[in-house]
Amino acid sequence: MNITGISEQWVAAQTKQKGDSKCIPWKNLKDLILRHPDTKKKVDVFALSIYDLVVFPKALGHVDEVVTDLFDRLDKRVTPVPPILVETFRSLKAYRRAGEGRFIGCAQFLLEWFHSHFWKVDKVSYRVFSENYSPLKEIVAIPRRDDISGEKWMAILQNLQEDDIELRAPWMLPNEILYRCGNFNWVPLLGIWGAVSYAPLLVLR
Template identity: 40%
Template sequence: MENELLNRVEGNANVHRWSEHTQLEKGDSITIRYMSELSDYTRISVTQNNLQELKAIWDQWGNETKQSFYSKYGDLPYLFDIQVDKSLFRVLAQFWNPAYSCFTFGEVDLVLTVEEYTALLRCSRFQCDRIYSRAACVPTFGKKLMIITGMSEQWINNKIKEKGESKCIPWGALKDLIQSHPDGGKRVDIFALSLYGLMVFPKALGYVDEATTDLLHQLSKQVTFVPAILAETFRSLNACRRASADSFDWVPLLGIWGAIGYAPLLVLRQHGLRQFIPTAYELVQSEFAYKGDDYKRKVSDISSAWNKTCRLKGVAIGPTTTPEYVEWRGRRINDNIPRPSVEGARPIEEYLQVMPSELEIMKQEFERKNLELEKRIAKLEEEKIYLSLDVDVQKREVEKERKEKRKIEEDRDDLKEHYKKAQVSLKKARIGGSSNQLQKEVREEKSKAEYWERKFQEI
């Protein structure tokens, strides 16, 4: 970056002018003739170390020991509670754009930032501009382990193993030390070494790599490990490329196995600032590993650049963009990333929704259950109305049956009375009536009696 922007806080407008001028003068990270080395599909292994034993040790510690760790090494133990979504991780990796060290989703760029990692892994001892840098001359792996663990050279040499091209120490040996070491401060340091080596910078399953001890050795100098974590995150997503620049229009990051650059001006919208054209010249060539004859000079140049940082001062005005940025973004050449399909497309606002708070989630759940209860009450009220109608119908049926029963009883009484009269008539007929007339009357009375008897039995 130009000298007038170095080592001070600069206004948004000045950085805006400088960035667009540099981009016009030097060009983008890649050009039209660029041929991507990336395949259309990336296979990613999401195998990780089992951290249950490490977490169990942390859970057993008292508050005083935990506070000692927080003050010295930051809030890393909170990462124990994060569940890795392996499917999401595989999908996100497909959208990693190595040409600009960012995720590209259609017209939107997203990138992990130093500010976010600093807030997440908060540690008051770290100085934000005092970064970890791999020293040209460092103590041997064994010497660094002796300093961190306080163990003898013989013990250290017996535990050191080789995995591929690097040396390492097994987690089992460190676990035994954490549980049995008489020095409480050393237990905290060994736990930190294990946490960095198994969770933050894993290389071989079940082992802590030599490079992790170099980082931990330098943390006592109040250097910040955030750029190193960010660098290794980017390098794990990028293919290895050779860097050749001696000055930087973007931010170079030194990791523990190599270095890479990223362009924070690319994602000003993430901080609520106006997005203008960022400078990203040769960003695609920024990555290199700590190998070969020239890497030490590159590390020295990056370390010097971090002594002259520039911070952007601006007023948060919402996620707006300049017209020039929209035009540049439309014609920018990306690396080989999935292209968005317009079929079934939805606005980006539907995807970038604010996560509701726990209170809002509880409120929504209460409202949902309350709505279900209201629907159930309404259904019960409806059933009650139908039941009351059924009761009325049943009452009318019962009343009708009672009336019919009374009528039949009255008819039965009439029948009895009529039968008595018939008996009297029969007696009179025997005395003075004709035989034919008498038989006729008997048959009629008998027929009536049978009819009403059947009717009575039906009830």
Template identity: 70%
Template sequence: MVPTVEEYSALLRCPKIQVDKIYSRAACIPTFVRKLMNITGMSEQWVTARIKKKCECKCIPWKALKDLILTHPDEKKKVDVFALSIYGLMIFPRALGYVDEIASDLFNQLDKQVTHVPAILAEMFRSLNKCRRAGEGRFIGCAQLLLVWFHSHFRKVSKVSYQAFFKNYSPLKEIVAAPRRDDVSEENWIALLRDLQEDDVEWRAPWLVLNEILYR
């Protein structure tokens, strides 16, 4: 079992109009400095002074963005910088505590109504496959989305009866509100997954829109 485009589109509430406009890295794109200037509304000098190099890519520290969110006079720019930070720290967390250039490129194209779901799925599959081949490593991807998908399909793991999907319901909000279980050991997880039976698996996410057909 793997997450599908339809499932992640539902979790992220991507409008139908976005489905056929998939994000891809353009051949001619603004420089990292120029993209950050557009998003933050700050000067070239301010941006250049804060760019670092981490994991072989250009990044900006979360601390610099956090300070900007707290002090920026433009409310719209505050929201944009906060949203960029979520993309860089949670959805594409390449360098811990930093937002990298690739995340800013995708974020810069969202106003063109492209869908970011395939990019999130591709990053997840690539990272999991790399860790599996190496037998170690740090997962680079949106762990929160993968966790919601995981709990939605394996009833024996979560024992949560999700509500039927409706306009104001969000599986993401529900799992955030649920008490965290940090006391489950790695051995217990291995035993739990090893002993899963067919009846323990929910093959269709209970919050998925009923008329969706899984074909990709």
């Protein structure tokens, strides 16, 4: 209701149960975008759809209620970065455990995470965050090579040395790295559909 500006009755009528999630079909939101009288609301609903269908995909062709809640909090300066990282890890773990299927997540974000943490692969130095600098804007402006095969990536990852890896993106301001929780050498990261353990010390090892 906050995002669409439409009545509670309309939202309730569009909401469907899809597996273990409550969702609104993308088709219904597309129709709303085309006929909504408020231009800002049109843009908000369109942005929500991209956010859910691309960044946090779960039910194909549907916008998840949980993602809608997170999207609604973005204007309150809630950062989406930890949930993106968590859900990427969860998807990769499920993919590896099943031994088949497809990666559910934003491959572009995952690729940028690779490039930022394994920074010596491209021999690129990054500037520090500032009001006028955003690494994601820089990424969009730089054409990425798409001719690196899976075998090449495997060779890169297998030959990484300890000093080739950063435990934080190099554009972040220097500070302490959280790498353990109590007596455990891992950190629980909370996502929008659950939690996952992140072990920075394993990256170094």
